Amino acid sequence: xxxxxxxxxxxxxxxxxxxxxxxxxxxxxxxxxxxxxxxxxxxxxxxxxxxxxxxxxxxxxxxxxxxxxxxxxxxxxxxxxxxxxxxxxxxxxxxxxxxxxxxxxxxxxxxxxxxxxxxxxxxxxxxxxxxxxxxxxxxxxxxxxxxxxxxxxxxxxxxxxxxxxxxxxxxxxxxxxxxxxxxxxxxxxxxxxxxxxxxxxxxxxxxxxxxxxxxxxxxxxxxxxxxxxxxxxxxxxxxxxxxxxxxxxxxxxxxxxxxxxxxxxxxxxxxxxxxxxxxxxxxxxxxxxxxxxxxxxxxxxxxxxxxxxxxxxxxxxxxxxxxxxxxxxxxxxxxxxxxxxxxxxxxxxxxxxxxxxxxxxxxxxxxxxxxxxxxxxxxxxxxxxxxxxxxxxxxxxxxxxxxxxxxxxxxxxxxxxxxxxxxxxxxxxxxxxxxxxxxxxxxxxxxxxxxxxxxxxxxxxxxxxxxxxxxxxxxx
Ligand SMILES: [Cu+2]
Numbered sequence: 130x131x132x133x134x135x136x137x138x139x140x141x142x143x144x145x146x147x148x149x150x151x152x153x154x155x156x157x158x159x160x161x162x163x164x165x166x167x168x169x170x171x172x173x174x175x176x177x178x179x180x181x182x183x184x185x186x187x188x189x190x191x192x193x194x195x196x197x198x199x200x201x202x203x204x205x206x207x208x209x210x211x212x213x214x215x216x217x218x219x220x221x222x223x224x225x226x227x228x229x230x231x232x233x234x235x236x237x238x239x240x241x242x243x244x245x246x247x248x249x250x251x252x253x254x255x256x257x258x259x260x261x262x263x264x265x266x267x268x269x270x271x272x273x274x275x276x277x278x279x280x281x282x283x284x285x286x287x288x289x290x291x292x293x294x295x296x297x298x299x300x301x302x303x304x305x306x307x308x309x310x311x312x313x314x315x316x317x318x319x320x321x322x323x324x325x326x327x328x329x330x331x332x333x334x335x336x337x338x339x340x341x342x343x344x345x346x347x348x349x350x351x352x353x354x355x356x357x358x359x360x361x362x363x364x365x366x367x368x369x370x371x372x373x374x375x376x377x378x379x380x381x382x383x384x385x386x387x388x389x390x391x392x393x394x395x396x397x398x399x400x401x402x403x404x405x406x407x408x409x410x411x412x413x414x415x416x417x418x419x420x421x422x423x424x425x426x427x428x429x430x431x432x433x434x435x436x437x438x439x440x441x442x443x444x445x446x447x448x449x450x451x452x453x454x455x456x457x458x459x460x461x462x463x464x465x466x467x468x469x470x471x472x473x474x475x476x477x478x479x480x481x482x483x484x485x486x487x488x489x490x491x492x493x494x495x496x497x498x499x500x501x502x503x504x505x506x507x508x509x510x511x512x513x514x515x516x517x518x519x520x521x522x523x524x525x526x527x528x529x530x531x532x533x534x535x536x537x538x539x540x541x542x543x544x545x546x547x548x549x550x551x552x553x554x555x556x557x558x559x560x561x562x563x564x565x566x567x568x569x570x571x572x573x574x575x576x577x578x579x580x581x582x583x584x585x586x587x588x589x590x591x592x593x594x595x596x597x598x599x600x601x602x603x604x605x
Contacts, residue, residue: 216275269352
């Protein structure tokens with residue numbers, strides 16, 4: 130296969146299927162690997178028979194950093210390496226509810242193919258929307274590579290509008306940066322563009338449309354771009370999760386996001402899923418866990434909070450945070466257009482909430498035109514209103530949880546979900562939106578969802594008994 134051969138989607142899918150079936154893609158110069166999201170370690174990847182030739186000279190060729198280069202001056206100086214063999218020594222990341230983009234190696238270059246297209250996507254059970262994504266997914270697959278790799282990324286535009294792809298946070302030649310009109314001609318409908326550059330950095334980055342951004346990002350055109358270090362320092366992480374935060378305005382009963390929304394986004398997602406549609410993050414007790422969190426929401430910053438553990442912020446999209454600059458945290462603010470990686474040891478078994486701490490961001494399809502009825506003796510009032518407005522419904526007199534629980538009985542518009550919640554092990558979970566669950570267990574033999582946490586005796590909050598109250602002198 131020559132360098133200029135355009136990968137078809139069928140080939141990409143076939144490569145993916147071959148690897149998933151446990152066989153490497155055959156061919157004298159090509160190896161492939163993909164979606165290792167469910168297992169640790171690398172599937173059998175063939176070593177190229179001969180050493181790959183250096184990349185062709187030209188503006189995109191990798192130039193080893195010199196003392197004066199921007200890279201050497203600013204970022205992890207001394208660790209940059211000239212590309213040799215494509216990097217393969219890393220623990221693959223896991224994208225919950227998502228996948229990793231397959232690639233081939235052609236003459237020492239990792240070759241990827243993104244296809245921008247319309248996708249009907251389920252944001253949560255009961256809520257589907259017609260969105261834009263890549264390779265049949267919303268958001269796009271996670272791109273994963275190694276510092277020092279040379280990558281060639283084809284982008285095919287199957288949308289009804291021109292597009293482009295920006296590689297957020299990467300130090301690459303200007304003409305590869307992907308801002309339509311500024312750095313390149315936009316990719317016309319039906320066209321395939323080729324981006325090619327070397328990776329000088331390692332860390333957590335993103336990619337997204339940079340053409341008519343407000344529309345195209347509101348429609349979902351984004352993904353994460355992970356670059357592993359060529360020479361990792363410190364202990365390896367066991368569970369390396371990739372979480373891309375975004376927001377949508379999808380009015381109840383509709384199938385298209387309102388791309389003109391400038392406030393009040395009602396659907397908040399992690400990897401384009403809202404709770405209860407988010408997959409749990411499963412870890413064994415003692416696992417080193419990394420969360421690589423990117424935020425490409427239109428307007429909102431997200432303080433992501435984790436229960437039962439504290440972490441350190443180890444990376445931003447600008448690079449690695451020096452150890453002397455780290456501090457323990459339980460909440461990390463991920464502003465629009467930022468990534469933050471946090472590391473911790475999962476040492477506390479249980480089911481732990483992992484969510485945005487903005488309370489409106491753990492709601493689904495929140496309406497903003499509801500009268501606040503907390504404290505009102507509602508029944509009498511409701512009956513009076515109903516006599517003139519049949520079908521009238523208000524916020525519950527005790528808040529929204531009542532409403533969520535009974536939403537199905539009351540009925541919500543077609544293709545809508547209750548504002549929050551799902552059945553939990555002990556009661557109704559009154560959370561939605563940007564919410565997921567970290568499940569830490571001892572003695573796991575697989576990372577499949579282990580179900581709900583069985584609380585050991587004496588470790589579950591419960592109704593106080595009269596003996597408790599008497600013993601401790603609590604008067605009611
Ligand atoms: Cu938020």
